[in-house]
Amino acid sequence: MSEEEDEIILSELDDNDLVQQMFDDLYDGLKEEIEEGVNILLERNWEPYRILTEALVGGMTIVGRDFRDGILFVPEVLLAANAMKGGMAILKPLLIETGAPRVGKMVIGTVKGDIHDIGKNLVGMMMEGAGFEVVDLGINNAVDAYIDTAKSEGADIVGMSALLTTTMPYMKVVIDTMVEQGIRDDYIVLVGGAPLNEEFGRAIGADAYCRDAAVAVETAKEFIARKHNQMAAG
């Protein structure tokens, strides 16, 4: 292996090659390289929103797809998400400044009694990777934490995660309370976690069960689009 051939100078790549290289670097979880790529694109007068969607979201879509297909696993995805976060930290203030379009807002947390936040973190990161705003409630959330935060944040989506058979039924408690308060239809409710399945999601009254973080992103986009269509229709 020749060192010289392997050396890649990001600033010498044209826009197209640079974005392709950023896809590779996100895939390999190289945070500094992603930050450098974002800064170069900004210097080249790319709109922050364009950098987000074309370079970062584009790259994370590939990561999400390979995660869904059992090619990448949690450690690689966490590293990729961490690299993405580095790029987002640069873009976030600029996105607000330039009034970039809002994709949607999600409140997410593991349910009461459940400490296992790996899946929840992955979903949060991939949702951010897809341009959503994410309010992370952390672990061990009682029904009030979900509902109060969803209201105060004006969220579109409530996401609940559970890894244990002893904690997954609590999701129904949250949904039942939303129904009682007459606010169930104000939110898209997505659930996930290793012991769950589609049928369980339906039985407890969630809008959808999401098998993994990549599916969560696809599902969220679909529901948000549907919501916008409904609003446009009437």
Place this chain on the structure above:
Amino acid sequence: MTNPLTKLLSERDWLMTDGATGTNLFNMGLESGEPPEFWNVDERAKIVSLYKGAVDAGSDIFLTNSFGANASRLKLHKAEDRAFELSRISAEIGREIADQAGRTVIVAGSVGPTGAIMKPVGDLGHAEAVAMFEETAKGLKAGGADVLWLETISAPEEFRAAAEGFANAEMDWCGTMSFDTAGRTMMGLTSADMVQLVESLPNPPIGFGANCGVGASDLLRTVLGFSAQGTERPIIAKGNAGIPKFIEGHIHYDGTPDLMAEYAILARDCGARIIGGCCGTMPEHLRAMREALETRPKGQRPSLEIITEKLGGFSSDNDGTGADKPAARPRRRRARG
């Protein structure tokens, strides 16, 4: 002194473990989100009944109610200082039940994951994890557990940390991981990887294997993966009783006792010597499994087709072993300075 589990393994071709802890406790009134380990003190009679359910159904080994009795998980309930105590009491109750059984029954001290991700990807350091596992292990030892039983682990780092904690507590152990993501653990470990991991430890477990995961079929594919490595170490199969369904406010697993009996036979044919259930496995399942193991002869190692035919399909096309595993995206190599 020879560990009672090692002795039993030298006398018998197969042993049966217990079934579910959570599912059984729910049926006794545990509420979702409540830590089951508190019941060791607050609802002792129900824990006695949990253990007795397994022993009376014919289990040779049962696991203590201490899956979440580590400082990291108990912290959630502001009980991080109770890891030793709750572990000890779970084993004390177990010792009492086992000693009344009238035959050798092994008290296996359950040790579950910390729930945290270890460094470098996560925040939990090795020494910190070792200390937590050691504390739980010492509690279980003080309560009279015969052996420790690490279960539902997905990260190799955490498996190693637990082994070190157990060595510090001078306890023999068994260890299983959950293969729930395309035939691998959540962290990407394959069945073949686990065999290597186990043999690389300075204090390898008495037995190793798989628990929980997706369904009985997937679990047996994993067991076949262990066997294919030519390991001599006893293999453990502890699969779920089917898939969870939510019916009238409760979780039910759709695996019938007959299906679990079929699973137990196939698990033995796949090379497992310690066979039991996990989530959804109730005493009636265990009884059917025991009867099948006692009355039906050991058969040939089954093919994947036979497993599918008898227990249903797999959750993914392959399990990351063999040549047909999917390839990662080709990338330009780069030298990191």
